[in-house]
Structure formats: C-alpha cells, structure tokens
Amino acid sequence: MKETVFLTGAGSGIGKAIAKRLSADGYYLVLVGRRLNKLQETATEINTPADCLELDLSQGSELLNAVNSWLQNHGENKVIGLVNNAGQFIRSPFGEDQNDWDPLFHVNLMGPVNMSRALWSHFQKNRDGRIVNISSNLGQTPVAGTSAYSSLKAALDNFTKCLALEGGAFNIRVNSVAPGLVDTPIHDFHQKDDTGSLQLKEALHGMHPLSRMGQAEDIAGAVSYFLNPSNSWTTGAILNVDGGLSLTSKDP
Numbered sequence: 001m002k003e004t005v006f007l008t009g010a011g012s013g014i015g016k017a018i019a020k021r022l023s024a025d026g027y028y029l030v031l032v033g034r035r036l037n038k039l040q041e042t043a044t045e046i047n048t049p050a051d052c053l054e055l056d057l058s059q060g061s062e063l064l065n066a067v068n069s070w071l072q073n074h075g076e077n078k079v080i081g082l083v084n085n086a087g088q089f090i091r092s093p094f095g096e097d098q099n100d101w102d103p104l105f106h107v108n109l110m111g112p113v114n115m116s117r118a119l120w121s122h123f124q125k126n127r128d129g130r131i132v133n134i135s136s137n138l139g140q141t142p143v144a145g146t147s148a149y150s151s152l153k154a155a156l157d158n159f160t161k162c163l164a165l166e167g168g169a170f171n172i173r174v175n176s177v178a179p180g181l182v183d184t185p186i187h188d189f190h191q192k193d194d195t196g197s198l199q200l201k202e203a204l205h206g207m208h209p210l211s212r213m214g215q216a217e218d219i220a221g222a223v224s225y226f227l228n229p230s231n232s233w234t235t236g237a238i239l240n241v242d243g244g245l246s247l248t249s250k251d252p
Contacts, residue, residue, distance in 0.1 A: 001078040002028040002049075005227065006067075008057060008115060009086030011038025013184035014134065016045070017216030018083060018223050023048040025224055028077055030070065032057070032115070033086060057086055057111030067118040081130040081227045082119050084112035091145045100148045108152045109159070116163060120172075129172035132226045133160050134219070135238065137178045137246040153178075157238050164236030173235040177222045180242020181207075182214040209244030 005022055009015040010031035019029055023046035031039040032053045039052035053070065055063050071079065088107045090100045112133050123129025138146055139153030156176065163174040181204060204213050222241045225231055240246050 001076060003081075004028040004030060004074075004077040004079045005081035005083060006030045006032060006079065006115065006119065007083045007085060008032045008111065009134075010042050011035055012042075014179070014182060014216045014219050015085045016042050017220040018085060019046055019050070021217070021220035021224050022083075022227070023050075025227070027081070027227075030079075057114055058106035060110070060114040060117070063114050064118045067115075071122060078126070079119065079122060080126075080128055081132070082115055083132045083134070083223055083227075084115055085134040086111050087134065089149055091149070093145055094147045097148055104148045104152055108149070109155055112156060113159065116174075123167070123172045124170045127171045129167065129170070130227050131160075131163065131167075131172065131174040132223050133157075133174070133176045134223075135160070135176040135178045137180045137240050137242045139178060140238070140240075141246045160238065161236045168235060173226070173232065175226045175234060175236065176238045177219055177226070178238055178240045178242065178246075179219050180214055180240070180245040182216060182219060184216055207245065207248065208242075209247060212243060214241065214243055 005027045007015065007019055007029055010019045011033045019031060019042050022029060026048065028048060029050040030053060031042055031050055032055055033039050034054065034056055036052060036054040043050040043052055053066055055066055057063060086107060088104055090104060092100060116131055133156055135156050136153040138150040139157050142150035160174050160176040167174055218241055222239055226234065
C-alpha cells in the first residue's frame with residue numbers, strides 16, 4: 001500500500017518545501033489548498049505521485065465530503081499522516097485589526113481543526129495516524145501587533161496537546177512545529193526594492209543567535225522527523241525551529 005500524507009497549503013513557501021521533502025521520503029501526497037494551479041505546480045516539482053484537492057479549509061462540511069470521497073476512491077492508499085500547514089499572517093495594531101480576526105480564525109485554527117476531524121476516524125480505525133501542525137513561535141512569545149495571529153497559534157498549540165491526549169489510545173501522534181522568521185514571500189520585506197529588502201534581511205539575520213533567518217527547508221526537515229515511524233514515542237510536542245529567536249527579547 002502507498003503510505004500517504006495529506007498536506008495543506010502546499011502551493012508555495014513552506015508548504016512547497018514540505019511537499020518536496022516528503023516526496024523525497026517516499027510518501028504519496030494529497031496536496032490541499034485554495035488555488036489549484038499552485039498545487040499542480042508543486043505536483044510537477046516532486047518525485048512521487050500526488051493528487052490535488054482544491055478546497056476552502058474553512059468550509060468544514062465541504063472539506064469532510066471531499067476527504068471522504070478521496071478515501072473511498074483510493075483504497076490502495078494507506079493514509080498515515082496529515083500536515084496542517086496552510087496559514088495566513090497579518091500584523092496590525094490592536095484596535096485596527098477588526099477585519100483580521102475572522103479570516104485568521106477560519107484559516108489558522110479552524111483549517112487544522114476541520115482537516116483533523118476529516119481524517120480522525122480514519123486514523124482511529126487504522127490505529128495509526130501522525131498529525132503535524134505548523135504553528136509559530138509567536139504562539140509562545142508574541143510581539144506587538146500580532147494579537148490575532150499569536151493568539152490563534154497559541155490555541156493551535158493547545159489543540160495539538162488535546163489531540164495528543166485523545167489520540168494516544170489509538171496510536172495517533174500529534175505534534176507542532178513552531179517556526180520563527182522564515183524567508184518566504186509571506187513577509188513584507190519581499191515587497192521592498194532590492195536594496196531595501198537586502199538591508200532589512202541582513203538586519204533580521206543578525207537578530208538570531210544562529211545569525212540567519214530560517215529557510216523553508218528547515219521547517220520541512222522538522223515535519224519529516226515527526227512523520228518518521230522511528231520517532232513513534234513523541235507526541236504533544238511543540239518544537240521551536242527558529243534559529244534561537246524565541247530565546248531573545250528582540251521584536252522582529
């Protein structure tokens with residue numbers, strides 16, 4: 001049987017890097033996201049078969065039906081993993097962020113909840129499941145202007161621990177990877193001109209004890225660790241992969 005992993009937000013950035021790493025690990029992938037063309041682009045860049053599901057993660061019933069349909073039509077696949085990577089980052093002062101909370105809530109928290117619910121009974125039945133949530137070190141060490149984002153990532157970490165407690169009896173392991181500042185287009189320094197972007201990136205590198213921002217591949221390696229069956233005694237962990245940034249008092 002083909003060991004299969006569902007991966008959300010696989011169309012760019014960290015998600016695409018995770019797809020490439022899991023493909024190198026030999027998994028069959030189901031790429032989930034809102035933009036089919038981006039998912040298909042990722043599918044052409046990996047070395048193992050992949051299916052693409054164009055879904056809005058905030059639509060719980062629609063998502064559940066789509067996942068159930070895929071499972072029914074792919075009985076030759078053994079789904080062993082779920083990576084909840086899709087997310088959105090918005091930074092704005094509290095009081096000016098009224099329009100930020102709902103979209104972040106539906107994507108950053110309810111997206112993982114809906115995907116986990118869609119596969120939970122499948123994992124219970126098979127007595128094997130590995131869920132990896134992509135959180136953020138801001139869930140533990142927030143900075144100004146991230147009330148919505150940081151609060152919801154903290155909730156995601158708590159959700160991880162709750163699922164780990166409930167899933168243990170069914171051999172379902174649930175862990176979080178908490179990235180720090182990763183060099184992806186989600187950050188505004190990619191919108192600056194070349195000179196301004198380079199200067200800002202150099203300053204951001206220097207804020208880290210390891211003297212560099214993260215790369216998407218750093219996060220992909222941590223996800224690979226949690227999905228690997230050789231790490232079968234790890235659950236409920238929140239792993240900071242942030243170059244040591246959470247050890248400092250510097251505000252990015």
